[in-house]
Amino acid sequence: MIGILERFRRWRRARRLDAVTVSDEMWERAEGRLPFLDYLEADHRRRLRELARAFIAEKQFYGAHGFALTDEVIVTIALQACLPVLRIGLRAYRGWVGVIVYPGDFVIPRKIMDETGVVHEYDDEVLGEAWEGGPVLVSWHDEADAPEGVNVVIHEFAHKLDMENGEVDGLPLLPAGMSRKAWAAAFSAGYELFCRQVDAHEDTALDPYGSESPGEFFAVASEGFFEAPCLLQEDFPAIYEQLRQFYGADPAAGERRVYGEPPQDAGAESP
Numbered sequence: 240m241i242g243i244l245e246r247f248r249r250w251r252r253a254r255r256l257d258a259v260t261v262s263d264e265m266w267e268r269a270e271g272r273l274p275f276l277d278y279l280e281a282d283h284r285r286r287l288r289e290l291a292r293a294f295i296a297e298k299q300f301y302g303a304h305g306f307a308l309t310d311e312v313i314v315t316i317a318l319q320a321c322l323p324v325l326r327i328g329l330r331a332y333r334g335w336v337g338v339i340v341y342p343g344d345f346v347i348p349r350k351i352m353d354e355t356g357v358v359h360e361y362d363d364e365v366l367g368e369a370w371e372g373g374p375v376l377v378s379w380h381d382e383a384d385a386p387e388g389v390n391v392v393i394h395e396f397a398h399k400l401d402m403e404n405g406e407v408d409g410l411p412l413l414p415a416g417m418s419r420k421a422w423a424a425a426f427s428a429g430y431e432l433f434c435r436q437v438d439a440h441e442d443t444a445l446d447p448y449g450s451e452s453p454g455e456f457f458a459v460a461s462e463g464f465f466e467a468p469c470l471l472q473e474d475f476p477a478i479y480e481q482l483r484q485f486y487g488a489d490p491a492a493g494e495r496r497v498y499g500e501p502p503q504d505a506g507a508e509s510p
């Protein structure tokens with residue numbers, strides 16, 4: 240039986256959802272900014288639009304530092320925020336409503352106490368931040384000045400998933416059928432290898448910022464999974480496989496479909 244309160248909640252949710260209309264032209268414009276969405280299968284792309292519409296209905300967007308939010312900004316952010324929850328659905332983002340958008344990098348004043356009890360105050364320049372039980376802060380960059388190889392929205396929302404079961408430690412809530420042991424084995428080996436690559440100043444498949452902590456590594460691996468999936472699969476196949484199960488999508492297969500299979504036997508063709 241559905242109680243009155245639950246019925247009221249559903250009615251209110253449906254009303255809010257009805258109020259959100261996104262034209263085909265707007266979807267296409269926002270998706271045009273996100274070429275990596277082409278790696279998704281057609282049913283995933285449809286689901287992503289549905290989720291994004293519900294996300295816009297449920298969340299509240301604010302422009303900070305005088306940033307003027309437009310429909311295009313909101314739709315573009317919503318599409319990326321919903322990528323990590325294609326399989327899980329929006330329940331993973333329950334319990335908070337705010338998405339705060341900054342025009343470019345912003346500064347968060349920090350206060351930390353060191354081991355000797357001395358308090359240090361400093362300004363941390365960031366692209367985004369996710370607060371447990373609170374809003375997500377993201378910076379918006381126009382295509383021309385976007386930081387390369389970084390997807391701040393996917394990054395922060397991967398942190399939100401990580402927080403679902405407590406600390407940001409690189410271990411989100413896994414679905415039934417996935418093994419925590421297999422996850423930990425893949426991620427700890429991958430993290431170790433990645434930190435060695437970063438220390439040696441090698442070119443890495445992922446943003447070197449991922450070497451900060453296992454939690455950051457999971458977030459940058461999630462960015463790579465959706466934006467440069469073949470690269471991630473090549474360098475960190477075990478991590479790719481864990482993320483494929485976790486996110487319920489196989490973007491590397493899509494990337495190969497979009498760009499064609501690499502030639503298997505280039506140069507060996509006989510005349």
Ligand SMILES: [Zn+2]
Nearest residue numbers: 394398455458
């Ligand atoms: Zn982070």
